[in-house]
Amino acid sequence: MRTDDLVALLARGAGTEPMAVPARVWAMAVAGGAVAAVALMALMLGVQADLAGKVSTLAWWGKAGFTLAVALPALALITRMARPGSHVGRLPVALAAPVAALWLAAAIQLAGAPPGERLALVLGKTWASCPVWVTVLSLPLLIAALAALRALAPTRLALSGAGAGLFAGAVGALVYTLHCPELDPAFVAVWYVLGIAIPTGLGAAVGPWILRW
Amino acid sequence: MIGGRPDMVDDEHRLKMLMVAGLGGDEAAYRAVLGALARHLRGFFRRRLASRPADCEDLVQETLLAVHTRRHTFDRSQPLTPWVFAIARYKLVDWLRRHARQDALHDPVDEWRNDLAVEGGQEADTARHDVSELLGTLPAKQREPIRLVKLEGLSVVEAAERTGLSVSAVKVGIHRGLKKLAAQFRP
Structure with a gap:
């Protein structure tokens, strides 16, 4: 086929192209994935009994704020990655900042605790299930975000997949805070971060073959 | 400094205006x-794959198909050429990766014979893929909209009447069909 013929073919009847397609794609993916995560949490885990009491504490807001502070730059990262020619810019700094702040809070808490109680602070009561549930709750959004990326045009596939996993993991962690009884920064700094890192790694691993176009 | 040369800046400006008008219908x-x-x-592909002109034209066409089927990812507030060349680079890297894999499996003599065969019958601006052949591989509800609108030049409404599909089904069929054709460029 001659290239001129292809150009003519593509242009013929091309019509108008609406402007806000990517915004719509992302809005649907985020809404669908988040609703599915909340439903999954409500069905399989249940909202914790004294959530109302916890919500009034600074520690709960710190935990939820950390997940949001990761989720927002992660969403910015994947929406950029979905457009060819855009750059990550300062987003790595924006993503590292909440993790650094959380680790600092954990270090302060551990430094102030008696040596014999430090391990108990880190492990809490639910360390073994926390990363697993964060990962499980992130899966609907990971799938939705990968599907959204497939409908757009990512050119850095592993990074885009990792970004999708990071965003899904952070929102999964946010949803998990509705169930999770743990409030210590030392706990969150290890197990929430691990729970977010698992879908991030998963996304980075599957990105190069799922996102190819 | 790509942006520094006046002719390139000029081209960017002109191409972007055309693109924005094109997206507007x-x-x-x-x-x-x-x-x-x-x-x-x-030019981009020939500078990078000087020894394989026929592959260059495949890549030109694959990239044009990608530009067209992914045109909704072009942000009209941004310059056009970085978007286009990011797609071109992606297609080139994908091609190189694919061929590194294929070459590892190929007998070198076969590869040499392929190159000879290619050099014989190729026009400079012709890719090896034939659109009517490729169309035959698509399901009817993608093939017919593409044939009627893209090859015979009917409007989307006329194609909808002719096929009995809805207008949006014709549009969706064209979009999905072209995406599938683009995928056929990379075996």
Whole structure:
């Protein structure tokens, strides 16, 4: 086929192209994935009994704020990655900042605790299930975000997949805070971060073959 | 410094205006911008794959198909050429990766024979894929909209009447069909 013929073919009847397609794609993916995560949490885990009491504490807001502070730059990262020619810019700094702040809070808490109680602070009561549930709750959004990326045009596939996993993991962690009884920064700094890192790694691993176009 | 040369800046400005008009439904402008991009892309791929001109034209066409089927990811507040060449680079890297794998499996003599065969019958601006052949591999509800609108030049409404499909089904069929054709460029 001659290239001129292809150009003519593509242009013929091309019509108008609406402007806000990517915004719509992302809005649907985020809404669908988040609703599915909340439903999954409500069905399989249940909202914790004294959530109302916890919500009034600074520690709960710190935990939820950390997940949001990761989720927002992660969403910015994947929406950029979905457009060819855009750059990550300062987003790595924006993503590292909440993790650094959380680790600092954990270090302060551990430094102030008696040596014999430090391990108990880190492990809490639910360390073994926390990363697993964060990962499980992130899966609907990971799938939705990968599907959204497939409908757009990512050119850095592993990074885009990792970004999708990071965003899904952070929102999964946010949803998990509705169930999770743990409030210590030392706990969150290890197990929430691990729970977010698992879908991030998963996304980075599957990105190069799922996102190819 | 790509942005520094006045002719490039000029081209960017002109191409972007054409693209924006094209996305707004101006078919002649869209055709003009795709034609100009084809020339830029040919230069881009030939500089990088000097020894394989026939593969270059495959890549030009694959990239044009990608530009067209992914045009909704172009942000009209941003310059056009970085978007286009990011797609071209992606297609080139994908091609190189694919061929590194294939070459590892190939007998070197076969590869040499392929190169000879290619050199014989190829026009400079012709890719090896034939659109009517490729169309045959698509399901009817994608093939017919593409054939009627893209090859016979009917409007979407006329194609909808002819096929009994809805207008949006014709549009979706064209979009999905072209995406599938683009995928056939990379076996």
